Amino acid sequence: MIRPFQIGIACAGLAIPIGSLAMSSLADCATIEADIARLACYDQLAGRADQPASEDKPSLLTENWELAGNAALFHLRRYKPVYLLPYFNASRANPTPSSPSRGVASSNPAQLDATEAKFQLSFKTKILNDIFGSNGDLWGAYTQSSRWQLYNREHSRPFRETNYEPEVMFLWRTNQGILGMRARYLAVGINHQSNGQGGALSRSWNRIIGAIALESGQWTVTLRPWWRVEEHGSEDDNPDLSDYAGRGEVLATRVFGGHVLSLEARHSLRGGDRSHGSLRADWAFPINDRLKGHIQLFNGYAESLIDYNHRSTYLGVGFSLVEWH
Known part of the structure; x- marks a missing residue:
């Protein structure tokens, strides 16, 4: 005592x-x-200087998915990157979008500039915490991306395409070793994505998406297979969408020294004339404490829903406020 x-x-x-x-x-x-x-x-x-005890910084997945078990409900979190790309150039524009069920949108090709602007907004929030004892969270998320013909003055600078993507997902926290990495969560969710247009320009699909997120040091890898909820007959605006936009994706992200590198690969997981996919690379680099420069390179199909069966290469340059996760 x-x-x-x-x-x-x-x-x-x-x-x-x-x-x-x-x-x-x-x-x-x-x-x-x-x-x-x-x-x-x-x-x-012994020559030891007094130093305050340092706390381990939480990993990217731990912080942004609240894997430590924090119960901060309805607190907005980053999800997908939030950026503005004033320069977004397509190697091949798509003036006559079409689908098997709707045909060609118009007999008169749209007067499009190859260079436009693109921006994306995205966030998520935890809705329920620890549904099953001390684990199991319910999240809601929303992502919106737009392609804007900003420099097409002759045709009143129209918004060419906007994609809306709400989703709900159930997440199970874990910490298991897999292939030299740590699996930090498993998830399953329901995702709706559409472009809000009608007639021959209408594009939409509903998916059930599974996910497993792995991390090791500065790297995170997320695997997301999905299953499309089939629509019946004439209700399906784009019956072959999965053969172009894919049936799954792999996202690898590295964060270091204020830089964020990410590579996203999608594929239809089919062979022959149903084999299609895409690659997207993003590099965000620091400009100041809150603003990053952003470069995006995309090659393949389905850069947007309206262009799901159109192949092109896109280069975007601009700024980002928020990166992955």
Whole structure:
């Protein structure tokens, strides 16, 4: 039991000026009765400077998916990147979008500029926490991306395409070793994506998406297979959408020194004339504390829903405020 006079001795020992602790030998330190002051003397002889205990910084997945079990409900979190790309150039524009069920949108090709602007907004929030005992969270998310013919003054700078993507997902926290990485969560969710247009320009699909997220050091890898909810007959605007936009994706992200590199690969998981896919690479680099430069390169099919069966290469340059996860 620590007595009051012992606490007083310890405090008196701590009050000794640092210079007086610079003893010439271990024997001098041994003569100090107060434990804390005696240890400080030994530390100074060993050349150890007082340093505050540092806390381990949570990993990217832990912080942004609240994997430590925090119960911050309805707190907005980053999800997909939030960016503005004033320069977004297509190697091949798509003036006559079409689908097997709706045909060609118009007999008159749209007057499109190859260079436009693109921007994306995205966020998520936890709706329910620890549904099953101390695990199991329900999240909601929303992503919206637009392609804007900003420089097409002759045709009133129209918004060419906007994709809306709400989703709900159930997430199970884990920490298992897999292939030299750590699996941090498993998830399954329902996703709706559409472009809000009608007639031959209408594009939409509903998916059930599974996910497993892995991390190792500065790397995170997320695998997301999905199953399209089939629509019947004439209700399906684009029956072959999965053969172009894919049946799954792999997203690899590395965060280092303020930079964020990501590579996203999608594929139809079919062979022959049903084999299609895409690659998207993003690099965000620091400009200041809150703003990053952003470069995006895309090659393949389905850069947007209206262009799901149109292949092109896109290069985007601009700024981002929020990156992955």
